Amino acid sequence: GQNIDQPTEMTATEGAIVQINCTYQTSGFNGLFWYQQHAGEAPTFLSYNVLDGLEEKGRFSSFLSRSKGYSYLLLKELQMKDSASYLCAAPRLLNTDKLIFGTGTRLQVFP
Amino acid sequence: DAGVIQSPRHEVTEMGQEVTLRCKPISGHDYLFWYRQTMMRGLELLIYFNNNVPIDDSGMPEDRFSAKMPNASFSTLKIQPSEPRDSAVYFCATLGTSGNLWADTQYFGPGTRLTVL
Numbered sequence: 229g230q231n232i233d234q235p236t237e238m239t240a241t242e243g244a245i246v247q248i249n250c251t252y253q254t255s256g257f258n259g260l261f262w263y264q265q266h267a268g269e270a271p272t273f274l275s276y277n278v279l280d281g282l283e284e285k286g287r288f289s290s291f292l293s294r295s296k297g298y299s300y301l302l303l304k305e306l307q308m309k310d311s312a313s314y315l316c317a318a319p320r321l322l323n324t325d326k327l328i329f330g331t332g333t334r335l336q337v338f339p
Numbered sequence: 340d341a342g343v344i345q346s347p348r349h350e351v352t353e354m355g356q357e358v359t360l361r362c363k364p365i366s367g368h369d370y371l372f373w374y375r376q377t378m379m380r381g382l383e384l385l386i387y388f389n390n391n392v393p394i395d396d397s398g399m400p401e402d403r404f405s406a407k408m409p410n411a412s413f414s415t416l417k418i419q420p421s422e423p424r425d426s427a428v429y430f431c432a433t434l435g436t437s438g439n440l441w442a443d444t445q446y447f448g449p450g451t452r453l454t455v456l
Contacts, residue, residue, distance in 0.1 A: 269449070270449050270450055271382070271430070271447050272447070273444040273445070273446075276444070326395060326398065327372075327384060328384075329382040329383075331381035332382075
């Protein structure tokens with residue numbers, strides 16, 4: 229089957245670090261995506277991991293462990309504008325190509 | 340480039356009416372995706388096209404939904420007849436692939452917020 233799990237909501241304080249976890253079960257593996265979606269807006273691409281390890285992009289980093297079916301998105305030096313939903317997504321490759329999204333983690337950053 | 344363009348941005352209609360959502364992809368992008376997003380189910384892929392040809396429509400909920408891509412610069416998603424449970428935000432996304440479909444980034448349009456009364 230195909231399943232992506234992530235926490236529904238998280239809160240954090242401005243300037244802090246937050247880690248958003250995602251576990252996935254996919255038939256086949258061809259990478260894992262993170263998207264950011266502000267309320268009322270379209271999702272925008274943050275990161276794509278296909279190999280194990282940590283990839284850093286400024287304040288945002290994404291980690292992948294294929295053997296564990298696990299990924300996380302790490303946000304450092306949180307800013308108020310980071311309040312958004314963060315969507316984990318992975319392709320399903322068996323029988324049909326389809327990018328499956330998790331329901332998203334809504335992050336609220338407080339001052 | 341103006342990005343992915345969707346129209347209308349908001350649509351309010353009555354149950355039983357036909358609804359047509361439109362999408363103009365980024366020029367040169369050969370994949371186009373239609374998604375539906377609700378609080379309960381999150382973001383779901385409905386159908387996608389490659390070079391104007393529907394590749395996977397297994398996400399289309401039922402026969403009331405249909406999608407077309409008559410040319411590389413235009414696609415429609417039609418619901419006929421519409422029902423209140425179709426209320427959602429419908430996103431169009433496109434990408435231009437280098438060969439590995441899932442290694443490339445999808446660019447989303449602003450979405451159409453559909454309310455069926």
